[in-house]
Amino acid sequence: MKVVEKFTSINGEGTRAGELAVFVRFKGCNLRCSYCDTMWANEPDCPYEEETPEEILNYVLGTGIRNVTLTGGEPLLQKDIRELIHLLLQAGLQVEIETNGAVDLSAFCEERPVFTMDYKLPSSGCEEYMITENMELLGKDDTVKFVCGSKKDLLKALDMIQTYNLTNRCHVYLSPVFGSIEPVQIVEFMLKHRLNGVRLQIQMHKVIWDPNERGV
Ligand SMILES: C[S@@+](CC[C@H](N)C(=O)[O-])C[C@H]1O[C@@H](n2cnc3c(N)ncnc32)[C@H](O)[C@@H]1O
Ligand SMILES: Nc1nc2[nH]cc(C(=O)O)c2c(=O)[nH]1
Ligand code: SF4
């Protein structure tokens, strides 16, 4: 598996935000979002370590931390990702996958990690690649995250939340594209549309550390 970084931190996003977590970031992505904060990991010449699922499991176990986030890049494109998920779950770890909404989740639903799935909005430039059938596969422990950079993005997120009845299906987060929309604009939008059951999320690691810092 192509690993570009592994580190321990607090999870800055998602339902376990604020809890300790181990991160494994994989190389490569099938999208190119306008705002991507880890584009470096997607570049063909990005250095990586080739690691087996067993080696990754041993690293994770060695940290003594029980939450594991697999991210990237797009983690679900790694050839051995199912084997890795299997090993981590078997070890009793809490496994979260950050995925981009452009990979069919049906292949990953037997042995079930927690999915934090983006729905890429218009300002990402990648909305056309969204597999909306994935919405039907999500359950109460999963999350749909809308990373919003504009008013148009917010309106599209509202439309998707209503169309797929998302707040009754899973967790729903609105998160600003870091630095390009004021969080207060999202709060005002939530108030205006009475978005009960939806949460604003700010990436905590970008507040705690330099926003461009890697490995945190
Ligand atoms: C870097 S991606 C990796 C996982 C997967 N490729 C995806 O897009 O979900 C992890 C999360 O960071 C979010 N993200 C990336 N760049 C961001 C930015 N500039 N501001 C806020 N969130 C960002 C993505 O939308 C995604 O939810
Ligand atoms: N601290 C911290 N929390 C995170 N949660 C999701 C991350 C990601 O890049 O997917 C991330 C990250 O890069 N750092
Ligand atoms: S899908 Fe994720 S990793 Fe890929 S370009 Fe978009 S934000 Fe970056």
Ligand SMILES: [Mg+2]
């Ligand atoms: Mg990140």
